[in-house]
Amino acid sequence: MNIALLLEMAAQAAPDRVGLVCDGKRWTYGELLCAARGACALIERSGAHYVALLDESSEAAVIALFGAALAGVPYCPLNYRLADADLAALLGRIAPALVVGDGKRVARIAGDQGHTVLPRREFTLQAQEPVPEAEDREYDPGAEGVAVQLFTSGTTAAPKAAILRHSNLLGYILGSVEFASADEDDAALVVVPPYHIAGISAIMSSIYAGRRMVMLPAFSPEGWLSLVAGEKVTNAFVVPTMLGRIIAEQDRNPVETGSLRAIAYGGGKMPVEVIQKALALFPHAGFTNAYGLTETSSTIALLGPDDHRAALASDDPKVRARLASLGQPLPTVEIEIRDEDGKVLGPGEHGEIYVRGEQVSGEYKEKSALVDGGWFPTRDAGYMDEDGYIFLSGRADDVIVRGGENMSPGEIEDVLLTHPAIADACACAVPSVEWGEAVGVALVLRDGHLEPAVDEIKELIRARLRSSRVPDRITFVAELPYNEMGKLLRREVKKLLGD
Numbered sequence: 465m466n467i468a469l470l471l472e473m474a475a476q477a478a479p480d481r482v483g484l485v486c487d488g489k490r491w492t493y494g495e496l497l498c499a500a501r502g503a504c505a506l507i508e509r510s511g512a513h514y515v516a517l518l519d520e521s522s523e524a525a526v527i528a529l530f531g532a533a534l535a536g537v538p539y540c541p542l543n544y545r546l547a548d549a550d551l552a553a554l555l556g557r558i559a560p561a562l563v564v565g566d567g568k569r570v571a572r573i574a575g576d577q578g579h580t581v582l583p584r585r586e587f588t589l590q591a592q593e594p595v596p597e598a599e600d601r602e603y604d605p606g607a608e609g610v611a612v613q614l615f616t617s618g619t620t621a622a623p624k625a626a627i628l629r630h631s632n633l634l635g636y637i638l639g640s641v642e643f644a645s646a647d648e649d650d651a652a653l654v655v656v657p658p659y660h661i662a663g664i665s666a667i668m669s670s671i672y673a674g675r676r677m678v679m680l681p682a683f684s685p686e687g688w689l690s691l692v693a694g695e696k697v698t699n700a701f702v703v704p705t706m707l708g709r710i711i712a713e714q715d716r717n718p719v720e721t722g723s724l725r726a727i728a729y730g731g732g733k734m735p736v737e738v739i740q741k742a743l744a745l746f747p748h749a750g751f752t753n754a755y756g757l758t759e760t761s762s763t764i765a766l767l768g769p770d771d772h773r774a775a776l777a778s779d780d781p782k783v784r785a786r787l788a789s790l791g792q793p794l795p796t797v798e799i800e801i802r803d804e805d806g807k808v809l810g811p812g813e814h815g816e817i818y819v820r821g822e823q824v825s826g827e828y829k830e831k832s833a834l835v836d837g838g839w840f841p842t843r844d845a846g847y848m849d850e851d852g853y854i855f856l857s858g859r860a861d862d863v864i865v866r867g868g869e870n871m872s873p874g875e876i877e878d879v880l881l882t883h884p885a886i887a888d889a890c891a892c893a894v895p896s897v898e899w900g901e902a903v904g905v906a907l908v909l910r911d912g913h914l915e916p917a918v919d920e921i922k923e924l925i926r927a928r929l930r931s932s933r934v935p936d937r938i939t940f941v942a943e944l945p946y947n948e949m950g951k952l953l954r955r956e957v958k959k960l961l962g963d
Contacts, residue, residue, distance in 0.1 A: 466630050467611050468533040470637065470672045471497050477644050478674055485651075485695060486523050486679040493671070495592075496526060502591035503531025510580040512562035514613070516555070517541040517658055519565035520681035524584045525658040526667055527591050528564050529612075533630070538613040541659040545948070548573045554615055554623065555579065612664060613829065614758050617947075625829035626758045628661075635822030636761040637668050639796035646675035651723075652699040653691055655680040655706070660949055662731060662754075665762035666701055675699065685713035689721065696723040701754070703731035703950030708738050711745055721746060730754040730763070732950030733856065733874075735881070735888070736788050743776055755790040755854070757842055759833070761823040765799065765854055767791025782849070788878075790846075790854040797821030800839070801848050811850040814872060816860045817842045845872060862954055864893040865901050866932055873954075876903060876935075879928045883921070885913035888944050890957045894937050904937035904961040908944055915940055937961050 471493070474483065479494030491499075507515055515532035517525055517539075525541065532539035540558050542551065544566065552573040555561070560578040563570050567581040582590065611630045615623040652670045654677050656663040670677045678695045680687055688710055691697060702710065707729060714721070727742070727749045734753065743751060750769025756762040767789055775787040793799040800808050801815040809815045818839045826833045826840035834840055845863060846856040857874035864871040873891040880889035887910040894904035909915060922934045945956040 465634055466533050466609070467633050467637075467668060468500065468530050469634075470668055471500060471530045473643065474671050474674055478648075481648060481674065482676050483671060483674075484523055484526060484677045484679065486521075486681070489523070491523055491526075493674075496523075496530075496671075498594075499523075499527045499588065499591040500530035500534060501595050502593055503527050503587070504534035505595045506582075506587070506590055507531055507535040507537060507562050510560075510562045512537060512560055512580060514538050514540045514558040514561040516558060516561045516563045516579075517565055518544050518551075518563055518570065519584050519658070520544070521654060521656075521658045521663060521679045522584060522681055523679075524564050524587055525663070525679075526671075526677075527588060529664065529667060531591065533611055536609060538610040538627075540613045540615075541664075542615070543657070543659045557625065558613070614659065614661060614664075616758065626825070627827040627829055628758075628761055628825050629827075632761045632823050632825045633665075633668065635796070636665065636763070637672050639823065640763065640794060641669045641672045643672055644674045646670075646673040648674075649696065650674075650699065651676040651678050651695050651697045652701075653678045653680060653688065653695075653697045654701070655683045655688060656701060656703070656731070657948060660731075661756070661758045661762050662701060662949075665756075685709040686717075689713060689717075689719045692721050692724060693719045698723055699726045699728075700724065701728045701730070703948075704729060704734045704738060705732070705946050705950040707734070707742055711738065711741050714745060722748060724749045726750050726752065726769075728752040728754045730756065732946065732952065734788075737881075739772070739787060740776065743772060753789075753791055755856070757844075759824070759826050759840060760797075760819055760821075760842075761825060763794065764797045764819050764821070764823075765790045765793050767853075785855075786853050788855070789849075790856055792852045792854070793819075794821075796823065799848070799854065801846065802841075806836070809847070812847055814845065814847045814857060817844045817846050817854065817856075845874075859954075862892065864891070864903055866896070866903065867899040869932055871903065871933055875929065876905065876925065876933055879925055880905060880907065880921070882928075883916060883924060885910055885916050887911075890944050890952055890954060891935070892954045892958050892961070894958070894961050896936065902936040903933060904958070905935045905939075906944060906957045906960055907938065907940050908942070909940060 475493040475497035483493040484491040555574040563581045564587045612628040614626045751772045753767035754763040755765040798820045800818045803815045820839045843860045845860045857872040876891040877889045888908035890906045893901040896902035945953040
């Protein structure tokens with residue numbers, strides 16, 4: 465099977481149903497399938513080995529994704545926010561490619577790499593030209609063919625090329641989405657970047673469900689709320705930083721958002737204060753925390769709407785704490801917490817999150833990262849409670865090792881955020897002559913509050929945790945650095961702390 469089957473099924477079931485809205489233009493499922501077949505012909509004529517998207521979200525992302533699948537070549541959306549040198553290096557690794565998007569930039573930084581470049585408008589226009597033989601042709605390079613290649617962020621080394629095969633992506637969609645389950649009026653607002661797995665999975669799951677996609681190419685809280693009101697959006701996915709800005713804008717300039725029935729979030733740690741405000745501001749929407757990774761074809765654990773409401777209403781500290789959890793594993797995957805030696809840990813014990821399942825690739829172009837029977841070490845640190853709820857405490861690589869003692873930045877940050885003057889916090893390792901590593905923290909103040917004394921911050925940590933967790937360095941900053949998906953950039957915080 466090929467992921468193009470998702471679009472073919474939707475177009476066969478409801479060819480005249482609107483499947484996509486972008487910049488005011490509406491595309492039916494039948495039109496999207498015809499354009500994908502036209503894109504397949506373009507790709508084959510170009511001789512490209514990859515299809516790259518160097519652009520914001522638009523109809524071109526949908527057409528290129530399924531056009532590449534039909535042509536049997538990997539779809540490789542690129543981060544257009546990268547510096548020229550970094551982007552040129554990635555383009556060199558997929559040459560020759562059919563690149564959709566910023567042709568002038570490609571010519572300037574990678575003009576000698578042999579790419580075929582089509583601006584977005586030209587690509588979509590050419591893809592809509594009739595392909596007479598398309599109806600009779602068999603399109604299926606096989607489930608084990610590569611459907612998508614995504615480059616990792618490369619925070620500690622050169623970016624790795626994560627491989628997602630048709631079987632992985634279909635394993636996720638077929639295991640979590642019911643075909644044609646959406647009503648004709650259902651609409652999903654897609655705002656995450658096209659080069660992120662959440663953007664790709666949003667396209668595939670919406671199409672398989674028969675839900676109209678409403679694309680917002682560049683996020684702004686005003687634009688997001690305007691589309692919710694204008695298109696009567698029922699479903700949306702946001703990252704934590706987006707949700708915070710949406711709440712602030714809705715407080716200032718409220719619009720009608722009664723159509724919203726489901727809001728999913730992920731991509732970074734959601735502050736409990738933000739989700740509490742969101743639950744109050746959108747009382748008719750069910751909230752879902754979706755945890756996943758590129759290498760797992762998107763979501764592997766969910767904290768669903770019932771869990772959110774139950775946690776918010778509970779007086780039981782254990783149940784209320786679940787509001788900050790990742791939820792429980794999907795039925796289609798297995799999740800374990802393991803220590804550094806690979807031993808499976810019990811409830812409440814901190815270690816690294818491992819996952820296994822059909823949707824889990826764990827594969828890079830360079831090599832596979834799977835271990836002992838198909839388990840993927842996520843490099844995320846956390847623990848699982850006795851009821852199977854997973855709690856994230858940061859990246860395994862972010863663990864602070866002070867004098868041989870491993871410390872989780874997350875537990876330190878959670879305590880810091882209980883201080884009434886602190887709006888955001890980041891703990892990370894800083895060099896120490898005596899201990900090898902020590903704790904450093906960067907703090908953001910709430911509006912209208914003065915900086916608390918350093919001794920007050922240290923005493924807060926000492927009283928709630930242990931003296932070894934007391935920070936050696938404390939600095940106050942206007943804001944912490946996050947990427948566009950809401951992930952905290954600890955490497956940048958380390959620079960602020962003088963590492």
